[in-house]
Amino acid sequence: MTELNRRRFLLTTAAGAAGLSLNPPVLAADASPVTPLATPPSASSVTPPVTSPLAPLVASAGEPPAAQSARPLPRLPIKQVEAGVLDVGYHEAGPENGRPIILLHGFPYDLHSYAEVAPRLAQQGYRVIVPHLRGHGTTRFLDAATPRSGQQAAIGQDVIDLMDALHIPEAVLAGYDWGGRAACVAAALKPSRCVGLVSVNSYLIQDISKAALPAPASVEAGFWYQFYFLTERGRAGLTANRKDIAHIMWKGNSPTWRFDEATFQRSAQAWDNPDYVEVVLHSYRHRLGQAAGFPEYEEIEALLATQPAIAAPAITIDGKDDGVIKATDGSASAARFSGPRQHRQLAGVGHNPPQEAPQAFADAVLELARNGKWRT
Amino acid sequence: MRLHITPHRLLAVAAAVAFAGGQCALPANAAGFKSIKQIDAGVLNVGYVDEGPANGPVVILLHGWPYDINSYTEVVPMLTKAGYRVIVPHLRGYGSTRFLSANAVRNGEPAALADDVVALMDALKIDKAVLAGYDWGARTADIVAALWPQRVKGLVSVSGYLIGSQEAGKQALPPQAELQWWYQFYFSTERGRAGYDKYRHDFAKLIWKTASPQWRFDDATFDLSAASLENPDHVAITVHNYRWRLGLADGEAKYAALETRLASLPSITVPTITMEGDANGAPHPEPAAYAKRFTGKYKHETITGGIGHNLPQEAPRAFADAVIEVDHL
Numbered sequence: 001m002t003e004l005n006r007r008r009f010l011l012t013t014a015a016g017a018a019g020l021s022l023n024p025p026v027l028a029a030d031a032s033p034v035t036p037l038a039t040p041p042s043a044s045s046v047t048p049p050v051t052s053p054l055a056p057l058v059a060s061a062g063e064p065p066a067a068q069s070a071r072p073l074p075r076l077p078i079k080q081v082e083a084g085v086l087d088v089g090y091h092e093a094g095p096e097n098g099r100p101i102i103l104l105h106g107f108p109y110d111l112h113s114y115a116e117v118a119p120r121l122a123q124q125g126y127r128v129i130v131p132h133l134r135g136h137g138t139t140r141f142l143d144a145a146t147p148r149s150g151q152q153a154a155i156g157q158d159v160i161d162l163m164d165a166l167h168i169p170e171a172v173l174a175g176y177d178w179g180g181r182a183a184c185v186a187a188a189l190k191p192s193r194c195v196g197l198v199s200v201n202s203y204l205i206q207d208i209s210k211a212a213l214p215a216p217a218s219v220e221a222g223f224w225y226q227f228y229f230l231t232e233r234g235r236a237g238l239t240a241n242r243k244d245i246a247h248i249m250w251k252g253n254s255p256t257w258r259f260d261e262a263t264f265q266r267s268a269q270a271w272d273n274p275d276y277v278e279v280v281l282h283s284y285r286h287r288l289g290q291a292a293g294f295p296e297y298e299e300i301e302a303l304l305a306t307q308p309a310i311a312a313p314a315i316t317i318d319g320k321d322d323g324v325i326k327a328t329d330g331s332a333s334a335a336r337f338s339g340p341r342q343h344r345q346l347a348g349v350g351h352n353p354p355q356e357a358p359q360a361f362a363d364a365v366l367e368l369a370r371n372g373k374w375r376t
Numbered sequence: 377m378r379l380h381i382t383p384h385r386l387l388a389v390a391a392a393v394a395f396a397g398g399q400c401a402l403p404a405n406a407a408g409f410k411s412i413k414q415i416d417a418g419v420l421n422v423g424y425v426d427e428g429p430a431n432g433p434v435v436i437l438l439h440g441w442p443y444d445i446n447s448y449t450e451v452v453p454m455l456t457k458a459g460y461r462v463i464v465p466h467l468r469g470y471g472s473t474r475f476l477s478a479n480a481v482r483n484g485e486p487a488a489l490a491d492d493v494v495a496l497m498d499a500l501k502i503d504k505a506v507l508a509g510y511d512w513g514a515r516t517a518d519i520v521a522a523l524w525p526q527r528v529k530g531l532v533s534v535s536g537y538l539i540g541s542q543e544a545g546k547q548a549l550p551p552q553a554e555l556q557w558w559y560q561f562y563f564s565t566e567r568g569r570a571g572y573d574k575y576r577h578d579f580a581k582l583i584w585k586t587a588s589p590q591w592r593f594d595d596a597t598f599d600l601s602a603a604s605l606e607n608p609d610h611v612a613i614t615v616h617n618y619r620w621r622l623g624l625a626d627g628e629a630k631y632a633a634l635e636t637r638l639a640s641l642p643s644i645t646v647p648t649i650t651m652e653g654d655a656n657g658a659p660h661p662e663p664a665a666y667a668k669r670f671t672g673k674y675k676h677e678t679i680t681g682g683i684g685h686n687l688p689q690e691a692p693r694a695f696a697d698a699v700i701e702v703d704h705l
Contacts, residue, residue, distance in 0.1 A: 214575065227558065237554055248555055
């Protein structure tokens, strides 16, 4: 989502301010060529399954950043399913008849945020579904004419559509950042289909009527990319430099997370999606009140504008080292949760808790799943 | 060889002198200028400092954003001691400078700010001067030197050649640079206008800190300059300047011809010293990239010792020396 990162660096090359033109950026990640995405698979698994459910898919913290030549990390196997307006790429783990858990990633990340959470849940007998959000990975729009909306109603409706397509009547929903928002929206829209909700940063349904209200300067500075994406220069920048932007955001979002290059690169492929730029731009332009929503989502947005309460049992999580959204005690959003709700702070964790603290995140999900009032 | 005195040490020296002598009051940094004059010039009534011998060679010092004339509190006495008449105007939107007409466009485009300097020179009957500045002030000095070389005896420009164009402003930069320019994008929104208005002082302090990460300015120093940002036109000028750069706001027709010339990135022919601090936290070009833009007598100085973006206030001796040197280059 955001970041409060203000690293200094020296720009190279000519002419001030508006006239600046600069040398190529200096991040290690920048130099590597963009790997073209393979043609989206039509069905079933496209990569060999991971043998051990607890295989170390993420290098341990504290390891020095890997060089360019670092061995690529294994990627989670992906299936495809048509759901609503999308052909959704998703990872599935665990027994088919297990109770379902849906894990939703944020921006700019991908489903590999759950590389260590998914096997933990699968091992406990749950059916784990981890989709690529619209605009990410192998998820594609079915129709070229469908608006590439990034608004909150759309990403929430995508979750419901995916559940329908997979014949999942109810599930525990868990997410952070965009994924947390999608989970909150789905939980608010269809309370009967959400057995439990894990949401990082608590209640994430945006009150767009307040989008014009400024925050203190240091907070706004952390939202730099949101304002950048309002401009056409921002569109050009995101198109050309999506990996570098993500790299800056990963570091800013999670200042104490020592991810390595291979971990970053594993997610980076997801941003080569042909709809990535449009979906991202529309998301931020819409939330800042600078772009209209699309008519098909008008009704849902009207409901979301009322800031509906979430009835499902909820565990909310804040990373104490979140570089974007300061950890809270959860009290400010208490009224937005009408069911039982626990709030947890995770020490040494930033904005991407499932990847930074997979066990703690999995524990929260398991707690809701075990104690959930399943009808099915 | 130049003796480098850190701002911190200089303050201490100034304080010691003040204490020992008992006659000069506070360190200049905290006290500000005693006398601000006002004069109608072009579309403005300009607030400015005018110190030193009236018949001395003239130096005009131009401040940046979000700073004010007090960037030069220590530079001015160094130059007057050397015999210069020193003029330090508040740019449009700062301090006691006001628009003469309530209906005047609160235009922040670069050519307008440069035209203000020429109008001030005309109003003060100054034919020719050494121009020196940093940030917006350096860009303004560059433009005057490029478009009115006959009015400029010499130029001191921190961060070198800062002339740009709206077309160039549409090009995406590497993300680290865009991150540094975050406020430019912020100002493109009404939320940005409201945020800068509401949190003006905190905003400026954040910029000061990021632009000069090693400069330990005190609250009194900051507050003295921050008061100038209370100007009723300050937010409008700031927002328009950055929107213009991104091509999101139009300039005024009367400056269009000037902007067209500037968009061709004209060479600067007058004697020039460009300067850069070794710890400038604001976006700035590499000296090697702009050296060829200066086709007259030219040299570049990099000032060491943790000097950031507000070079005249952080390294006043080095800045004043450059002004004196360029006059004899």
